[in-house]
Amino acid sequence: MSCKTKIIAIAGGSGSGKTTFARRLDQHFGQCSRILLQDSYYIDQSAKFDFDGGSVNFDHPSALDFDLLATHLEELKNGKTIDVPIYDFATHSRQKEVEKFDPCELVLVDGILILSQEQLLPHFDINIYVDAHEDLRFDRRLRRDVEERGRTEEGVRNQFFKQVKPMHDQFVEPSKGHAHHIVDPENFDEMLEKMIDLLS
Numbered sequence: 602m603s604c605k606t607k608i609i610a611i612a613g614g615s616g617s618g619k620t621t622f623a624r625r626l627d628q629h630f631g632q633c634s635r636i637l638l639q640d641s642y643y644i645d646q647s648a649k650f651d652f653d654g655g656s657v658n659f660d661h662p663s664a665l666d667f668d669l670l671a672t673h674l675e676e677l678k679n680g681k682t683i684d685v686p687i688y689d690f691a692t693h694s695r696q697k698e699v700e701k702f703d704p705c706e707l708v709l710v711d712g713i714l715i716l717s718q719e720q721l722l723p724h725f726d727i728n729i730y731v732d733a734h735e736d737l738r739f740d741r742r743l744r745r746d747v748e749e750r751g752r753t754e755e756g757v758r759n760q761f762f763k764q765v766k767p768m769h770d771q772f773v774e775p776s777k778g779h780a781h782h783i784v785d786p787e788n789f790d791e792m793l794e795k796m797i798d799l800l801s
């Protein structure tokens with residue numbers, strides 16, 4: 602692997618398998634790679650948040666500070682360490698502390714909306730879109746949010762059909778057009794091997 606920083610976008614709908622794919626790549630490349638999460642760039646929503654699926658639409662690009670993410674990607678390319686914000690999902694707020702993120706050979710950027718943002722596209726060397734059918738994504742999200750985040754089935758369902766799905770259809774799905782590689786549940790392991798070969 603060359604010394605220059607490569608930035609890989611791993612986009613796709615919620616529950617499609619982005620984080621799983623990013624972690625598998627990260628495990629393979631070990632010290633040479635690091636995962637940067639789009640979700641760290643949420644704007645502080647604590648003043649606006651009322652209830653899940655309410656006033657704050659976490660799936661709309663305006664909920665995120667993509668200007669800061671673009672600046673950070675440029676800084677990483679220039680070999681600089683960045684200060685990644687820490688977003689607290691329990692209080693919907695940005696913490697005072699930041700997390701240092703050192704430049705490395707392979708930066709894996711994981712996020713639903715990253716390929717929908719024109720200003721981010723020039724920074725990505727390879728664009729991956731993880732594609733999965735809406736039914737599968739909904740089932741996975743329902744299980745995760747109920748089992749791991751203590752949410753009710755009704756709350757998860759409301760948020761999915763009021764916000765997650767419309768934003769997916771408007772912003773996420775059309776961004777697939779920017780992908781160089783499409784991963785889906787059928788070719789997941791095969792694509793993982795292919796990406797490992799490509800990046801090695």
Ligand SMILES: Nc1ncnc2c1ncn2[C@@H]1O[C@H](COP(=O)(O)OP(=O)(O)OP(=O)(O)O)[C@@H](O)[C@H]1O
Nearest residue numbers: 613614615616617618619620621622713741786789
């Ligand atoms: N190829 C796969 N085969 C089986 N299960 C998978 C696969 N990929 C992902 N999963 C499972 O699906 C669930 C969602 O995957 P993951 O968390 O990677 O999605 P995501 O795209 O990161 O979602 P989000 O945008 O909500 O963070 C997880 O429980 C994960 O273990």
Ligand SMILES: [Mg+2]
Nearest residue numbers: 619620621711
């Ligand atoms: Mg994820």
